[in-house]
Amino acid sequence: MAATEAVEPIEVAPERAQLQRVLTLGANDSIRALLMRAGAQLSDAAAAAEMIPPVQEGTSVSVILGRPNGTARTIQRIELKGGLGETIVLTRGGGGFQLHKSQVAVDTSPVRIRGRVGDGLYWTLRAAGASPQAAAQYLGALATEIDVGGDVRPNDRFDLILANRTSGEERQEGTLLYAGLDRVEGTDLQLVRWTANGRSQWINAADVDQPVAQSSGLGWPVPGRITSYFGYRVHPIFRFRRFHSGVDFGARWGSPIVAAADGQVVGAGWAGGYGRQVRIAHGGGVQTSYSHMNQIVASAGSFVRQGQLIGYVGSSGFSTGPHLHYEVIRAGVKVNPLGVRFASTPVVDHRFADAVKSRLNQLMQVGAKRG
Numbered sequence: 001m002a003a004t005e006a007v008e009p010i011e012v013a014p015e016r017a018q019l020q021r022v023l024t025l026g027a028n029d030s031i032r033a034l035l036m037r038a039g040a041q042l043s044d045a046a047a048a049a050e051m052i053p054p055v056q057e058g059t060s061v062s063v064i065l066g067r068p069n070g071t072a073r074t075i076q077r078i079e080l081k082g083g084l085g086e087t088i089v090l091t092r093g094g095g096g097f098q099l100h101k102s103q104v105a106v107d108t109s110p111v112r113i114r115g116r117v118g119d120g121l122y123w124t125l126r127a128a129g130a131s132p133q134a135a136a137q138y139l140g141a142l143a144t145e146i147d148v149g150g151d152v153r154p155n156d157r158f159d160l161i162l163a164n165r166t167s168g169e170e171r172q173e174g175t176l177l178y179a180g181l182d183r184v185e186g187t188d189l190q191l192v193r194w195t196a197n198g199r200s201q202w203i204n205a206a207d208v209d210q211p212v213a214q215s216s217g218l219g220w221p222v223p224g225r226i227t228s229y230f231g232y233r234v235h236p237i238f239r240f241r242r243f244h245s246g247v248d249f250g251a252r253w254g255s256p257i258v259a260a261a262d263g264q265v266v267g268a269g270w271a272g273g274y275g276r277q278v279r280i281a282h283g284g285g286v287q288t289s290y291s292h293m294n295q296i297v298a299s300a301g302s303f304v305r306q307g308q309l310i311g312y313v314g315s316s317g318f319s320t321g322p323h324l325h326y327e328v329i330r331a332g333v334k335v336n337p338l339g340v341r342f343a344s345t346p347v348v349d350h351r352f353a354d355a356v357k358s359r360l361n362q363l364m365q366v367g368a369k370r371g
Contacts, residue, residue, distance in 0.1 A: 019065040019073065027057050038063045041072035048075055048090055051099050055082060066092075085167030104167050110177060111164040112366045117156045121148070125158065131173055134162055141179035141191050144202045157182040161363050178363045192360050201302055205360040221260045221290060222313060222324045224251035230336040245334040246289075246327035253294060253322040255313040259304040260288050260326075260337075268300045274325065275317025278310050285332075286340070291325040292316050 021038045025031070032049035036042065040063065061080045065073035075097075078090040085104040090097050113134075118124045125135040138160045142148050158181055163174025179191040179202070190205040228248035259280055266287070267279035274291035278298050281287050294314020298304060315322045328337040 015067065017067060018076065020062070021065070022060060022062050025055060025057055025059045025061060029057070031055070031061070034061060035063060035075065035078075036072075039065055039073050040075045041069055044075040048078060048097055051090060051097055052078070052080070052088060053082060055080060055088075081170075084165050084170055084172050107164075107166045109164065109166075110161050110363070110366045111173075112159070112161045114157065114159045117152055117154050117158060119154060121152055121158065125160075128158075130160065130162075134160065134173060134176060137176040138179050141176060141193075141202050142181060142189065145189055145191065145204060146181075146186070151183075151186060152181070153184050155184045161366050178360075190360060192356055192363065194356060194359075203303075203356050205356050221288075221326050222249045222251045222255055222257050224249040224255065224324070226250075227323060230338070246291075246325050247337050249324040249326060251313045251322065251324060253313060253315070255322075256309055257290050257293065257311045257313060257324055258307050259298075259310050261306045263288075263304060265298045265300050265302050265304060265310070268296050268298050271317070273318040275319060276311070276314065277317075280304060280310075285330060287329045288337075289327045289329065291327070292319045292323060294322070 019039065023034050023038055025034055030049065031052050032045045035045035035048060040048075059080055061078065063075065064077040066076045067073065074092070075090075076092050078088075080088050082088045082101065085106045087102045087104075089100045089102075091100070092098075113125070113128050113130055115124060115128045122135050122139065125138060126132070130138065138158070139148050142152070146152070159178070160176060160180065161178035162176055165172040165174065175193070177193050179189070181189040183189070188206055191202045192205050193200055194203045195201075226247055227250040228244055230244060230247055232243050257278075261280075261282050263280040263282040265278060266281045267277065267289075269276070271277035271291065274289070276293035276296050277289055277291045278293065278296055279287055279289045280298075290311065292313075292315055293311040294316065295312045296310070297312070298308075298310035304310060313322050313324055319325075326337055328335050328340045330340070
């Protein structure tokens with residue numbers, strides 16, 4: 001409203017003894033820059049920034065400023081959230097700033113979300129409390145076993161378990177640990193996240209103790225033509241006649257290499273003259289090996305299916321150029337890969353199966369949050 005005749009002008013407005021401001025740490029921002037935007041003097045902002053540990057973008061920072069020293073003000077108090085459940089307070093004392101941290105207990109119990117699929121799985125997951133990231137992880141896990149678009153029915157029931165950290169009203173959602181689907185039509189899924197050698201994969205605990213399915217023949221491990229067959233030849237490096245114990249495929253650097261048949265990876269790493277090599281056991285005393293890789297994707301101990309990516313073509317070890325040296329070993333003897341056929345031999349790692357089932361039993365104890 002406009003001023004009335006009752007308003008009396010004053011010559012000098014009193015300086016406020018303190019100012020309190022709340023700012024948010026932005027992208028590519030710094031505590032020092034934020035404090036200077038609040039009106040703090042440079043020396044105080046720099047000293048405080050040195051003492052405060054790194055915090056995430058979006059953190060709210062409360063600043064109390066004292067009387068001005070020139071155009072800027074001294075910092076009296078700073079308060080902000082550190083990690084989950086942690087509060088950081090910086091106060092001005094007689095000898096400078098003092099840092100105080102307080103920590104509230106953090107609950108690390110996983111969160112479970114269950115419900116009926118209904119008309120749309122993604123939106124049902126969201127309505128049940130799953131974040132967009134959790135819903136996407138769940139759909140991705142199911143996609144390793146089924147066609148999510150065509151194999152999920154409205155009366156199927158979803159079940160997912162997420163790592164979680166909670167402190168008071170704060171919550172940090174973690175990665176998906178379990179993806180279950182009780183199906184009206186088809187086999188139920190009990191997918192457990194399994195980490196080995198730094199790599200994660202989904203293991204279906206519902207059939208982990210079943211024999212690994214064996215194919216009746218070997219697939220082509222890499223797109224390319226055969227440049228050297230099994231048998232004696234003149235070695236391209238050593239220049240003398242030598243037995244060639246596998247088949248060489250000519251392929252471009254970085255071409256994908258896939259498993260020739262279902263099995264378990266029993267070796268993945270450097271193998272002397274063979275360079276980077278992956279070895280897969282297929283049961284019945286049969287193994288395949290893939291050598292001279294540029295990069296290995298498969299991890300030792302993991303199970304792979306026929307056609308699954310295990311690495312990329314390179315020229316590591318004793319090699320004159322990018323290619324795949326592919327071998328088949330039966331009962332410890334290297335045989336011609338082009339003449340191998342598989343028998344249907346059960347392959348079960350009982351220790352691995354027991355470990356997966358034990359992990360599943362632990363996860364099934366998690367309390368439910370029903371959608």
